[in-house]
Amino acid sequence: MQMLIGGGTLLLLLVAMILFLKFAPYGKSGLEALSGAACATFLPQAFLSYVIGGIFNISLMQHIGETLGSLGGVAVGVLTCLKMKVSPVYAVIIGLVLYDFSLLPAFIGAYLISFLLKFIDKKVPEGLNLIVVILVAPAITYGIATLINPGITMMLQGISNAISTVGDSNPYLLAAILGILMPVTGMTPLSSMVVASFLGITGNPMAIGALTCMGASFVNGVLFKRLGIGDWPKSISVGIEPLTQIDQIVKYPLQLYSVNALVGIVNGCIVTFSGLIIDAKGVATPVAGPIVLFGFNSPMESVITIVAVAINSFVWGFVFSIIIKHFNLINIDFKSLFKGKSKSSSN
Structure with a gap:
């Protein structure tokens, strides 16, 4: 039963990502940001921590790699906003807010808030728009990511458990x-x-x-x-x-x-x-x-x-x-x- 549930959940996740790619506004750009964030965090962590740091026992490289690997939420927040043509300053604000979140909840939070940021930039007079963004966007972004994080964590854990079960059997x-x-x-x-x-x-x-x-x-x-x-x-x-x-x-x-x-x-x-x-x-x-x-x-x-x-x-x-x-x-x-x-x- 666990394998069926996990496999079905994985299939639904892949279908959802395909539908997002095909039909969501900025769908392709969003997935490119997601992929780019993985490249910017997991790859440096693997190279610096496990290859250079691990093989040659260089603690500095291990520390740098672990630091980069822990910043997935920041990376995906910044890249998603930039891919959706949001101001770089706003993108950094949103990325920093998502420091404690993993890739998927951080991505969803950044993707959704980007539409509000673009609306504020368009409707609010220049000079006042940054203040409005600071007062509104960080709290909303953090709230979205916090709200969806438990469900996403449970879903991914179910998929991971199903994979472990298949691998063991x-x-x-x-x-x-x-x-x-x-x-x-x-x-x-x-x-x-x-x-x-x-x-x-x-x-x-x-x-x-x-x-x-x-x-x-x-x-x-x-x-x-x-x-x-x-x-x-x-x-x-x-x-x-x-x-x-x-x-x-x-x-x-x-x-x-x-x-x-x-x-x-x-x-x-x-x-x-x-x-x-x-x-x-x-x-x-x-x-x-x-x-x-x-x-x-x-x-x-x-x-x-x-x-x-x-x-x-x-x-x-x-x-x-x-x-x-x-x-x-x-x-x-x-x-x-x-x-x-x-x-x-x-x-």
């Missing part, structure tokens, strides 16, 4: 689930880093998230090059960071998402078998994730697993590119499928 099933989820969300504005941070996964599941995202970069690089999706620089760019080529990816969703999901399952099982761990949150990213591995595992085990995932991804990417080209599947999309169905039904 069948680690390879969890590997398959994360092997699909992380690479695919990493190719959308939802961002695999944000999803990983929401789930709160660490240990072997986080290692799965990091290396399956890395594997997806190899798969996408091969598919872009072999299928002629963009030019050679685009193939390199998608291999470094899929989100840089999101405009190309959305043109071929069936081909790219399905191949990455299938290869991700295999890569997830490889990482599960290796037993590697990452005890840092939100590092499901192609380049930084594999590097952070070395802060928690022996160099030899890390290198062997990274090479195995890279080779597996490259080979399967090449094989699927042959299949797609041979059967001319590159031209299939959702619209053509639905047109085909409507024609057959009318006949």
Whole structure:
């Protein structure tokens, strides 16, 4: 029952984020702010605290990393307001108010208050608007975040518990689930880093998230090059960071998402078998994730697993590119499928 509830909650969360992206005002900008905040806090924490500070035992770097990792609420508050074209001064005020909150409640609070800030800036005379913002916005923002924080915490905890239950009972099933989820969300504005941070996964599941995202970069690089999706620089760019080529990816969703999901399952099982761990949150990213591995595992085990995932991804990417080209599947999309169905039904 716990797995069903947690899985259903995760599905609803992902659907809600997709709907937000599609229909909410400034939806794409909001999710970009969320992803940017994760990059600005979790990545520096992982590198400085666990890689440089941990491996070389430099306490200053560990302290700096932990400090950055604790400022997720501030980062997402500032970035969300800036993405929504709010005054930088207002953005900093809102970000500082959200110091004690995690990413999601802070994001919702900053997103909602941004509309009020824009209204105040438009309607209140210049010079008086800053005073009105100071008197009104911080309290409202803090109140919104405080009100929704318990519910969001309970929801994310339920998802995290469900993932732990699946991992305890069948680690390879969890590997398959994360092997699909992380690479695919990493190719959308939802961002695999944000999803990983929401789930709160660490240990072997986080290692799965990091290396399956890395594997997806190899798969996408091969598919872009072999299928002629963009030019050679685009193939390199998608291999470094899929989100840089999101405009190309959305043109071929069936081909790219399905191949990455299938290869991700295999890569997830490889990482599960290796037993590697990452005890840092939100590092499901192609380049930084594999590097952070070395802060928690022996160099030899890390290198062997990274090479195995890279080779597996490259080979399967090449094989699927042959299949797609041979059967001319590159031209299939959702619209053509639905047109085909409507024609057959009318006949």
